[in-house]
Amino acid sequence: MKAKLFGLIGVLVVLAVVGAVAWWGMSFVSPNWARLWALLATVALPGVACGAWWFGHIEAKGRLAGIDQAVDKVMRAATGAAGLTVQGARAMRPPSTVIRAQAPQVILPDLEIIPRQLSSGGGEVEL
DSSP: OHHHHHHHHHHHHHHHHHHHHHHHHHTTSOHHHHHHHHHHHHHHHHHHHHHHHHHHHHHHHHHHHHHHHHHHHHHHHHHHHHHHHHHHHHHHSOGGGOOOOOOOOOOOOOOOOOOOEEOTTSOEEOO
């Protein structure tokens, strides 16, 4: 809490000093030069805003690309570690406990299968 208070006081002191120096410096400038400076600053404002937006956009794209690269590296490392863990577990298991996949067996009751017969009209009839 005290650090925030001292930080706020420090920022206010710096702003006050900068404002006082600017006020004092403007007393040595003629009104025409002050008007010219204000005009140039006003005209340059849209260009500065566009430049700041462009720079921020490029920085954000770079930051996101860096995050994507980092996530890809972490996922590759995690996949490799998981593969090593599975291989190690398989290697440590005794061969007698290896489970082999088998086709499921279905036992049907004894049924008589009757083939389809053709009717006299040529169509199929299900029996």
